[in-house]
Amino acid sequence: MIPLKYNARNLMVRWWTTALTAVGFTLVVALLVVMLAFVEGLKDLAANAGHPGNVILLRDGANDELFSDINVEDVHQSLQGLWSVNDELIRDNGVPLVSFEVYSIATLEIPPSSPGARATYRFLQIRGIEEPEISGRVHQLRLKVGGRWFNRNGTECVMGEGIAKTLGLQMGDTFQPRPGLPPTWTVVGIMDTAGSPFDSEIWSKREEVGKYFGKDNEERKQSFYTSIVVRTADYDTAKRNSELFRNLSEIKINAMPEKDYYDKLSESIMTFQFSAVFIAIVMAVGGMFGLMNTMFAAVAQRVKDIGVLRILGYPRRAILLSFLLESLLIACIGGLLGLLLGSMVDGIQQTGQLSSGQGGGKTVVFKMIVNASVIKLAVQFTLGMGLLGGFLPALSAMRLKPLDAVR
Amino acid sequence: MSRPIVRVQHVHKYFTRGSEQIDVLMDLSLDVEEGDFVSLMGPSGSGKTTLLNLIAGLDTPSEGEIWVGDDLVSSMTEEELARWRTRNIGFIFQFYHLLPVLTAYENVEMPLLLLPLSASARRRQVLTALELVGLSDRLWHRPGQLSGGQQQRVGIARAIVTDPTLIVADEPTGDLDAKSADEILRLLNELQRSLRKTIIMVTHDPHAAERSRRIVRLEKGRLVEDDAAFASLGGAS
């Protein structure tokens, strides 16, 4: 085999070309890593969202909390009985861990910054809860030190860390989701929500949320839950019970393990992932042609070297291998730098959306993640581009006739 | 007398250009004794370089046989030839053809990398070869840092480092000034005399040819003069 130092030295002699080619690779790989880290972060959040034993109940036909409504009365008539007989549900002091919720997105009016200007709006994710403590346990959420769950009189709320930061609120502050109108809530607890899909949510008493932001119909005295979350032991039990809930004759509901629900919500991530990989591939193809240029020039410049090596007895495949390795070397220098550069985004906080792709969706805050699968793909990209970009030039080097080459 | 080390028997070499056949060598036979130093001379186009390439296994004859030692070179495949060349042939080129990015030492080491040798054996052989050509103090210089004569000496060291059966040189002094050329020729004489190396050299320089033991002249693809007698005179000097 032709020693690698031969290639390395040649790369150093042509350092300007090597650097230019490698920089292309650095950028392509760095971008790939950044894009994938974004996707991985979202995926990770979705994958860790929900308890494996949780079953989520929505209205029949609804796949998103936002489009679901289950009549409260129906629930208490038809479902309540179920809790007492189903011994697969996890209980706490005899009370089943069931969370009754109404989820809604409200529009928060932000008063005009100057007189005469128009008000602007932002979305608020609000969840009405019957028993905050039990819901907290169902969703595995704890309060930060010093906080407590809200009481039943409708004047208090708790919220996720993320939204508290965004709104600039601290424990003890009061705030009105509809400026100048009820309700007025005092923040009595901040939930430890980092990395969970509840980071941007405000939780308060179900009746208040239903009345002001939900689908409750006062004229008809109807109240609605959007979702009910039931804790069972594990995923299999959750799966079995979902089936059970779906087939109830008294009330038509859609039920699925909470994990499956978040899987569906993360379908939009696949679009991002596909786009990221697509963009990276097209860019890589561009970079690869650049590498081919460099390698063809390298071959042209070293025709005599190749001739001599062949005359000395080096076989064709040694020449092919040598130039392929040289191409890989450039790719690896660039790729490694790109990987290092791209990896710097690891842990950076981002806002994104989980959505099933039919409108709705849930704003989440997550951290970008550079993990083994990202690194693996980046390495595969680097090697792939290096090999593809180097192959044709190496082939042309291999095909040179030794006598013609030294002439 | 022992069997000749090189036997060229009724070799015919032609190229075809379109429908036309161009004969380069025609029914040429030549024997070279082991330890001899032969100059191939002739005007350009006479086929001297082609003959050298055929003997060195860089090309194959259209007809006829070429034997080097016990090997029938003319019937080897490209792959076999490559392996054979490494062990049996040392090349010296007119333009030295050193790899510019490698040092003198590394250039000389290149052919050895194809042989199953230990690192220490390799090192020993490289140092010996470079000492023989008188470049022990230039081991880590690159070709660009050496004079033409020095570069050619590195070329010679590279040719002898594998201890080949045969050394072939194509115009080894063609790119050198008279003084450097003289040094190179003296070195070749030295190799032939003290190491009993067989050398075949293509040259069009009569002064260079005079240093060999035997001069073979070619014209239009045929052997026209074989001055072995000259050898006892010129070659002995």
Next chain:
Amino acid sequence: MKLLVLIFKNLFRNKVRSALTAMSIFFLVAVFTMIMTVLRFLESAMADKEKDVKSIITERYRIPSRFDRRYMEEIVSPGSTVNDQLEEIDGFDPQLHTIWNFVGFTLDETMKDKDKLFFCIATLPEKIGVMTDGLEGFDPDGRLAELMRKPPRSGIDNIGLLMGPERMQKIGKRVGDVFKAISISHRDSFGQPIPMEFEIVGELPGASRWAQGCFMDIEYLDRVLKDKKSDQDGKVNLGWFQTATPQAAANMAGVIENYLNDIKCETASSAVSRFLEPFKDLFWGVKYLLVPSIFVVMTVIVANAISITVRERRKEIAVLKVLGFNARQVLTLVLGEGLLIGLIAGSFGSALTFFMVNAAGIKIPIGFFPVFYVPPEALVWGPLAGLFTAFVGSLFPALSARSVKVVDVFSKVT
């Protein structure tokens, strides 16, 4: 002129290198064009318009929005307090309004088959070609409304449906088909899905974001909801207005929000911005990391190719100088070669993207924009991007070619 010929000839001397460089630029320009297509579209959707400003009326605090239709009637009917106030606004036209109700249907009674779903906008038929973004001029002679109200085949009033070709293909229907569908979003008083009947009377444009869309006559929905005593009867999801100026839109919003506390009125662009808020970080990354990086990669590839060429042709450049070419002409020669490649490859990159991608559109569902089409102005982005990067990339090699010293080249230094 002679120089131009020379540049052309040089371009074809190392065909492989020119082709490879061109291919690089081609691919990178193609991806740049696609990214810009999405970015520009979303940015323009979020940007405030100068004229013909669309405003959206929604329920004030809730998502999804749903409010009493009588609010819309109050706004547009002469005689109401709100309308009196609005009529005084210069640029307000009550005729330029419409209402939207989103209705989900399925053709599969078991509701299991996702491919049998379609979403439909129930609206005022005569306003479809007037008030819908992307359907301007779709209904030039205003005959659509008549078709939807009096479908030719079934003869049942108001059941006409307009559907995009992709959606029709998905659910296996054609223009002229009469079929039953079940509403999954709107229920009767017992909470049961409502069966309805439709006839497809027209096809929405294929190469648009309505390729999967669907419109129905709101009169039909109203009739059914009333009949079934649905609690959704009399409610709408959205109201639209178009005003001549941004000022008129602001004034209109002020009046509406002042008189009607349950609803809010804002420009479509501001509503879109809010919906796209979660994508803010993503857009930032695309705009300030991805796009510049693509440019740098292109520049670097051109720089590399041109510097290899210059290095190989040093001798030749020296000969040109001996022949009397001045430094500026040598510079032009090298720069010109780079620019020519950039221009050609960039033009092809955007043109091919334009023609090939637009056959299907770029399907990246962001918010409620399911598909993006490369706009004709992209045909200019490509050549410009190619020229720009080629210029930056070949400038340095060209300068070094300019400064080639004849003496250095001909005195052989090893």
